[in-house]
Amino acid sequence: MVKADDRKYYFRQIDKAFFISPIVDMEKVILDMMRWADITEEKLREKQLITTGFGETLSWEYLCYVRNHPVNWSVPTCILYGDKDNLTSQETIHKFANDVDVELTIMQNGMLFFQDAGRKKTLIYNLLDKLPKGNLITDLN
Numbered sequence: 001m002v003k004a005d006d007r008k009y010y011f012r013q014i015d016k017a018f019f020i021s022p023i024v025d026m027e028k029v030i031l032d033m034m035r036w037a038d039i040t041e042e043k044l045r046e047k048q049l050i051t052t053g054f055g056e057t058l059s060w061e062y063l064c065y066v067r068n069h070p071v072n073w074s075v076p077t078c079i080l081y082g083d084k085d086n087l088t089s090q091e092t093i094h095k096f097a098n099d100v101d102v103e104l105t106i107m108q109n110g111m112l113f114f115q116d117a118g119r120k121k122t123l124i125y126n127l128l129d130k131l132p133k134g135n136l137i138t139d140l141n
Contacts, residue, residue, distance in 0.1 A: 015075040016075065019080070021082050024092060026066045036060070079104050079105065083107065083109065085091050
């Protein structure tokens with residue numbers, strides 16, 4: 001397994017991916033945050049940057065970028081998703097999983113940031129057993 005921020009593997013071909021509660025529809029996340037903060041698209045376009053009461057800065061430029069660059073994912077993928085994830089709804093993760101042919105495992109009472117490390121590691125190792133054993137790079141720290 002390679003962490004997403006591990007730059008030394010940036011140019012390696014990915015044979016299979018494993019994500020933990022990924023953001024799979026960034027436009028929906030941004031629009032949800034706009035709704036939570038009572039910010040319209042017109043207001044965001046006008047101001048360009050707006051910091052919300054919950055600490056996120058929303059950007060018109062980034063919303064436009066997300067809209068103009070949709071996800072194009074074709075790598076065989078396993079996803080471990082917490083059913084209490086507050087940024088990606090079950091409907092959204094299921095749609096992505098169906099559209100991209102993802103093997104989806106749902107952790108009951110799991111959140112975007114998994115709180116129960118033991119439970120998370122058990123689920124991760126169960127999923128890793130399903131991955132090809134070839135050049136698997138593991139780093140679960």
